[in-house]
Amino acid sequence: MLEVAFKALTLSIGKKKLLQCVTGKLSPGRITAIMGPSGAGKTTFLNAVLGKTSGYKKDGLVLVNGKSGSMQSYKKIIGFVPQDDIVHGNLTVEENLWFSGRCRLSKSMSKADKVLILERVIGSLGLQEIRNSLVGTVEKRGISGGQRKRVNVGIEMVMEPSLLILDEPTTGLDSASSQQLLRALRHEASQGVNVCAVIHQPSYTLFSMFDDFVLLARGGLIAYHGPVSEVENYFSGLGIKVPDRENPPDYYIDILEGIAKTKMSGHATPKHLPLLWILHNGYDVPEDMRKDLEEINMMHELYTVGSITRELSSVEQTESKHSVHQNVSQRNDLLNRKTPGVLAQYRYYLGRVAKQRLREATQQAVDYLILCIAGICIGTITKVNDDTLGAASYGYTIIAVSLLCQLAALRSFSPERLQYWRERESGMSSVAYFLARDTIDHFNTVVKPIVFLSTFYFFNNPRSTLGDNYLVLLALVYCVTGIGYTLAIWFELGLAQLCSALLPVVLVLVGTDPKFPQFIKQFCYPKWTLEAFIIAGAKELVFWCMADYSMWSTAKRWL
Incomplete structure (x- = not known):
């Protein structure tokens, strides 16, 4: 099991900061939703989770199970589902999933166990009826777009990851398909998998199926990071109340973008939400944000609200740590997973x-x-x-x-x-x-x-x-x-x-x-x-040299 924690993580290219002072964690056994307006750094955040920080100037810490280390060393137990449905169109649904499982599951696992995992994934994603259908390409139509999206997710689920990262898995899906996918992800989380997904405009029902919520503001700053069940209480404490018939996450993004207008407590404005979150949790305020402290006159109220949330958070952290240690002791072999070697993979690729x-x-x-x-x-x-x-x-x-x-x-x-x-x-x-x-x-x-x-x-x-x-x-x-x-x-x-x-x-x-x-x-x-x-x-050309026409007697003719 993998618990990924961040402490004052900042990623920048040149003078531009893509992520600023990101502090928090992604816990095993929970599904985390990443949301925010365009340009808020959601993709950069995923790259940080995956350890793809080359080319960035990096400050702060990324901890894996409480230890500092490279995420690349865990790539055999990390699944990443890209936004685009990158699958093989000239293979069937089952062939796509089976190939991924054969190459990425432990080589010590029996074929029967791998087949059981394959069947479980096909069943949880609702792919039974199309398992023998070609996925299809642009030239040759195959399965539908929603089914293709589920195959895209299944390719990572079938290798039994400890950390599953998804980039907009519900985009292009209808409500029923999205809920079916989330139920499959919840089942994975119940097995101790750490699930993190970037989503756009989820319905309220879909949003409530997540455990944790990370709201990013422009500039890569966190405006909220905590349980989904507490997000409305937190923003209500700041004077931001969701109107009737409004979807909470969409409304909060509209607030960050200045589309929706609201009056907050004290002298705070929506642009101060990342700063308020930093103060709420007692984190160190970055130098470039300290000038905004004078504009906020609600410190006592913040720490009163924050103390309650921190107490709840401390309890959850204690329970989560106990769960992580218990799961790690049960499945410690995951960190040392040995996948099939080059010759075995060559045989699979050949087929x-x-x-x-x-x-x-x-x-x-x-x-x-x-x-x-x-x-x-x-x-x-x-x-x-x-x-x-x-x-x-x-x-x-x-x-x-x-x-x-x-x-x-x-x-x-x-x-x-x-x-x-x-x-x-x-x-x-x-x-x-x-x-x-x-x-x-x-x-x-x-x-x-x-x-x-x-x-x-x-x-x-x-x-x-x-x-x-x-x-x-x-x-x-x-x-x-x-x-x-x-x-x-x-x-x-x-x-x-x-x-x-x-x-x-x-x-x-x-x-x-x-x-x-x-x-x-x-x-x-x-x-x-x-x-x-x-x-x-x-070599096959034959030269006939007669006495009167030899090269030596009639050299001028030949030369």
């Missing part, structure tokens, strides 16, 4: 990629058809002769095969960049991911030269043997596939496609133009490919 490729059979067939057409066109237009040894046809072959195979190689990584980043951040092996996709792609590497040569040879009939041409094309496809991988990994899809289209043409021109320096040509794969093709063809 997943094979399923995805089989479901993309139509796209594979189109690739082969285009290669056949390219072979027909190039074989028909260009013919081999003794003067050029087929240099023109081989040059076009290099361009066509490079272009088609590089564009196909982009599909191995570019469409799943977001899924890859999510899996890598959760602790899955990047090596296993790459090797599995490359292993499956070797099938295309071997088959595509055969597909092209099957039509090219019929219409062109080159002198070189089929075996020699196949070996040269095999090396070419292997080379350009690697280039396609590199472009897919380093660039966005649009730029990668543009580079894949231009690169073969440019490199063929550079590699065959005598004006370019020789050392540049050494790095152009078309140069070596063209030389290999011509050498293979020249």
Whole structure:
């Protein structure tokens, strides 16, 4: 179990402070709602919880179970549900969840226990009826948006996290689906999971299902952090009473934004709410906020209200600490969870990629058809002769095969960049991911030269043997596939496609133009490919030397 506590935490970039003096804690066994206006630092707060503070200037402490340490060391037992539904559209609901569980649950856990966890998650999220349905993509419709959102959450729930962070899990869901999701999260919390979620405009019924509430004001300051049951009492003590038929959290955000007008106790105004919370809890006031102290003339009232809340808070903290220590003693193995190694994950990835490729059979067939057409066109237009040894046809072959195979190689990584980043951040092996996709792609590497040569040879009939041409094309496809991988990994899809289209043409021109320096040509794969093709063809060329037409007797004719 993980208890995450903050003490005077401040995150800034340059002179801009994104979080200021954040003090509080996220307790196991409770669901915490994070709310606030746009620009209040909700995403930054989640990054702080997840330990993603690189690039920020950090002040203050982040404590995990009372000890200072890096959150990254706990990433195998932390689940993060992103706002976007990053799931594999060409897998079924069950396949998405099962893969996450196999790779992220303890390797010592039996398969039967993992299946039980999978069934529990599917049942709690109400996914039984669609478990065998494809999730779907933009091009091919699958399950509904609300069901997709629940699958997104289930991917993290199935690995049994100790800390579950959700970024707007109820956005886009109707009231019934939102309540079903919250009930599933409450069940997780009842098992000792620390659940924290950023939410927008929840209904009153949904809001009341949370245990704790963090209200952030602009500038990353906390205006309230405590039990949901006490939030109305706290703001009522400041003179802020929720009107009838108003949703409390939405009304408090409107107060912070200045949309709703209200008269507060003393000389305080809504902009003083973060300062009042600091004074209410007895925290140290930051230097840049001390000038506002003179504007507030209600110190006695604040500390009277605050003393009651602090007494309640101290009782809750005592109970929470007892619960945390009890749960940690029962499930201490979570902190030392050993997930499957690289070889095991490679096997799991291999099975997943094979399923995805089989479901993309139509796209594979189109690739082969285009290669056949390219072979027909190039074989028909260009013919081999003794003067050029087929240099023109081989040059076009290099361009066509490079272009088609590089564009196909982009599909191995570019469409799943977001899924890859999510899996890598959760602790899955990047090596296993790459090797599995490359292993499956070797099938295309071997088959595509055969597909092209099957039509090219019929219409062109080159002198070189089929075996020699196949070996040269095999090396070419292997080379350009690697280039396609590199472009897919380093660039966005649009730029990668543009580079894949231009690169073969440019490199063929550079590699065959005598004006370019020789050392540049050494790095152009078309140069070596063209030389290999011509050498293979020249091996089969027979020179007839008659007595009257020998090179030695009629040298001028040959030279």
